[in-house]
Amino acid sequence: MSDFYMTRLHEFTVVLYALCVLLYFIDFLHHNRKANRIAFWLLAFVWVLQTVFLILYMINTGRFPVLTIFEGLYFYAWVLITLSLAINRLLRVDFIVFFTNVLGFIIMAIHTFAPVEIDSAVKAQQLISELLLIHITVAILSYGAFSLSFVFSLLYLIQYDLLKRKKWGTRLLRITDLSKLEHMSYVLNVIGVPMLMISLILGIQWAYIKLPHMVWYDSKVIGSFIVLALYSIYLYMKVGKGLYGKSLALWNLASFLIVLINFFLFGKLSSFHFWYS
Known part of the structure; x- marks a missing residue:
């Protein structure tokens, strides 16, 4: 049951990330500071969720999660979000933040829906569907x-x-x-x-x-x-x-x-x- 809720939470994180990219795109085109602020806080929430997942995974495995491609993708997405948050707060280079998060969303989607590392074939097919x-x-x-x-x-x-x-x-x-x-x-x-x-x-x-x-x-x-x-x-x-x-x-x-x-x-x-x- 816990695996089920973790999977749903991962998918929810991807949805939030997609909404964040949409808002950054609006700010990119229209210089909408309200959209930028909402996108930043959504991105911060996504980062918190990812960090919690990362810590839980490290506790369960007893090691840093970079030994497989699947683990590396997740850590790569986490690094991109961390850097984009830092850039947003410190340098205010908004266009770099937008394009970085487009890349981050791609990596996150690949990680979440990739069938590798999934134990159950039924669960894998469900994710693909x-x-x-x-x-x-x-x-x-x-x-x-x-x-x-x-x-x-x-x-x-x-x-x-x-x-x-x-x-x-x-x-x-x-x-x-x-x-x-x-x-x-x-x-x-x-x-x-x-x-x-x-x-x-x-x-x-x-x-x-x-x-x-x-x-x-x-x-x-x-x-x-x-x-x-x-x-x-x-x-x-x-x-x-x-x-x-x-x-x-x-x-x-x-x-x-x-x-x-x-x-x-x-x-x-x-x-x-x-x-x-």
Whole structure:
């Protein structure tokens, strides 16, 4: 029973770490100090949990846990979190903290869901199934964010057209102002991009365990990375280039078209994404 609760706690730690990466991503793009503070305290809590696990493991084994790859991954993730917390407090180099924790999350996910070192085959299969469930759930949530972002961009273009043609009336008044529509579309993409990135990390981990001979140029895999690239370009154009208005809304609409193609068409063509097995 204790092993069961320890496993659940490890998975809970990964979820907290994913939320932390999401908040650091928001701060990375938008210089949101509130998101940065919440991310820091979440990361500190993750560090406390990891440290407790590390100490308990050392007590149980009577040695420092670095003799196997499995143990080394855990200690490596702990070192990354420790360094990122120190950097956040002492140097205030936020971008390094964000990218360090993306790497740390990858290592943590590999450690938590890797089947090695797991005594029970049933437990290993359960972990792999839960990894797949989290991967699919987070991917669909990111697609939901992209869908709402698409709606806001579509409303932006409708409102833009009404204003340009000076079509005053109740329809114009019922649609909110352009700046708010553009901002909401951007915020939803800020949420969707790191969620899709997290989903892809977990999906790759699942495929590595379950499908060691998987074809990596599978249509669904390529399509998912194209979607991530398109929305990352959107964020770069918005934040890095300062682009706004109709052109950005059109890019967002085109990106969502690729989301639909990836979800419906590439899913059919995929060799293993026919809602998995």
